[in-house]
Amino acid sequence: MTSHQTTQTMKPATAAKKLGVYLQATPAEFQEGVVSRAELNALQTNPPEWLQELRRNGPHPRPVVAAKLGISISGLARGGITDPLTTEQIDALKKDAPEWLQRERATQAEVRKEAVRVKEKHKEKNAARDGQSG
Numbered sequence: 191m192t193s194h195q196t197t198q199t200m201k202p203a204t205a206a207k208k209l210g211v212y213l214q215a216t217p218a219e220f221q222e223g224v225v226s227r228a229e230l231n232a233l234q235t236n237p238p239e240w241l242q243e244l245r246r247n248g249p250h251p252r253p254v255v256a257a258k259l260g261i262s263i264s265g266l267a268r269g270g271i272t273d274p275l276t277t278e279q280i281d282a283l284k285k286d287a288p289e290w291l292q293r294e295r296a297t298q299a300e301v302r303k304e305a306v307r308v309k310e311k312h313k314e315k316n317a318a319r320d321g322q323s324g
Contacts, residue, residue, distance in 0.1 A: 199224040209233060211244045212251045212274045249274035259283065265294035
């Protein structure tokens with residue numbers, strides 16, 4: 191009995207998300223088709239010019255914009271940014287450093303600090319527990 195393996199495919203939106211690009215900015219043939227796992231891997235390892243250009247200049251989807259600004263996606267929304275931004279627009283925001291962006295960066299820094307503190311506390315707790323059981 192031979193096993194029949196089907197090719198795993200994904201919607202263009204899923205592939206765009208995995209590639210970190212804004213779907214509406216991709217070529218029509220990408221948006222209209224399905225992407226196999228092998229095609230996705232090929233795009234990641236040897237990106238075509240259109241993908242390199244999108245990654246370099248945008249427009250970028252919100253998760254990428256948030257990461258480039260050093261804030262959360264919620265912070266973007268609080269700052270009134272709901273549309274994709276180009277690299278140029280992101281750089282301009284960084285340069286201008288509006289008050290909302292400074293506030294969101296500070297908030298994000300606090301969140302990261304707290305995450306480290308909690309992780310350290312768990313580590314200490316686990317070390318103490320492991321020391322008792324030995």
